[in-house]
Amino acid sequence: MTTLYVLGSGSGGNALAVAAGGEVLLIDAGFSAREITRRAADVHLDLGRVTGLVVTHEHGDHTAGAARIARTLGIPILSSIGTWDRLRRRMPTAEFRPLALMGGVRHGAFHIEACPTSHDAAEPVSISVRSADGHRIGVAYDLGRPTAGVRFLLRDSHAIVLEANHDEVLLRLSDYPPVVQERIASSGGHLSNRAAADLLQEVVHPGLRAVVLAHLSERCNSVAQARAVVEPVLARHGVTLHVAQQDQPMEPIELS
Numbered sequence: 001m002t003t004l005y006v007l008g009s010g011s012g013g014n015a016l017a018v019a020a021g022g023e024v025l026l027i028d029a030g031f032s033a034r035e036i037t038r039r040a041a042d043v044h045l046d047l048g049r050v051t052g053l054v055v056t057h058e059h060g061d062h063t064a065g066a067a068r069i070a071r072t073l074g075i076p077i078l079s080s081i082g083t084w085d086r087l088r089r090r091m092p093t094a095e096f097r098p099l100a101l102m103g104g105v106r107h108g109a110f111h112i113e114a115c116p117t118s119h120d121a122a123e124p125v126s127i128s129v130r131s132a133d134g135h136r137i138g139v140a141y142d143l144g145r146p147t148a149g150v151r152f153l154l155r156d157s158h159a160i161v162l163e164a165n166h167d168e169v170l171l172r173l174s175d176y177p178p179v180v181q182e183r184i185a186s187s188g189g190h191l192s193n194r195a196a197a198d199l200l201q202e203v204v205h206p207g208l209r210a211v212v213l214a215h216l217s218e219r220c221n222s223v224a225q226a227r228a229v230v231e232p233v234l235a236r237h238g239v240t241l242h243v244a245q246q247d248q249p250m251e252p253i254e255l256s
């Protein structure tokens with residue numbers, strides 16, 4: 001069995017984990033180490049089994065607790081070289097394992113593929129984790145637009161964590177200054193609900209069991225709005241749709 005844990009997602013912090021074969025892979029540590037520990041306990045995720053921390057990019061909402069978690073758990077950081085270059089000064093003792101862009105690396109029970117994404121960070125990636133029992137989980141957030149690489153990465157996923165950041169109309173009506181609106185909507189920004197739905201339309205397949213909408217904007221989106229746009233794409237395929245929350249972990253999603 002492979003289990004996906006979403007400990008929380010949004011501009012205030014992101015942290016996920018995949019557990020399989022007695023091992024756990026953390027993906028992003030955007031809350032304090034104490035908060036990650038608290039949330040993990042809430043959903044009975046055993047941090048003692050964590051073998052590595054994958055970091056998608058260096059932004060604080062993905063790395064706030066990374067240095068401390070890596071140190072206290074004694075685990076390596078897996079990221080792109082560009083991301084590591086931004087992180088290394090904050091964690092001088094951490095071990096680094098580069099992710100292969102457009103390829104894969106094996107890490108214990110997991111095989112991790114990564115591909116570059118379009119976002120205003122040093123060398124951000126989306127990732128796909130395949131566990132020993134063959135389940136594949138895709139994680140794609142903080143991307144301004146879906147590239148062919150991301151579409152390819154998410155193919156054949158059994159579960160996908162996908163950004164549905166904003167409603168395009170709400171973003172334009174928001175009190176964000178125009179320059180911020182432009183940044184969010186740009187190819188270096190974040191994925192809209194509509195763009196997420198279009199991407200899912202392209203990658204949905206009979207094996208896809210669960211989709212988690214993530215990184216929702218508190219100002220320019222709502223759970224109801226994101227669901228309303230994405231649900232029609234998934235409904236006839238029998239895919240369960242979840243929406244990650246900022247302030248609490250989700251019920252774990254089990255793939256077996």
Ligand SMILES: [Zn+2]
Pocket residue numbers: 010011014059061062142215
């Ligand atoms: Zn983010």
Ligand SMILES: [Zn+2]
Pocket residue numbers: 057059119121142
């Ligand atoms: Zn970011």
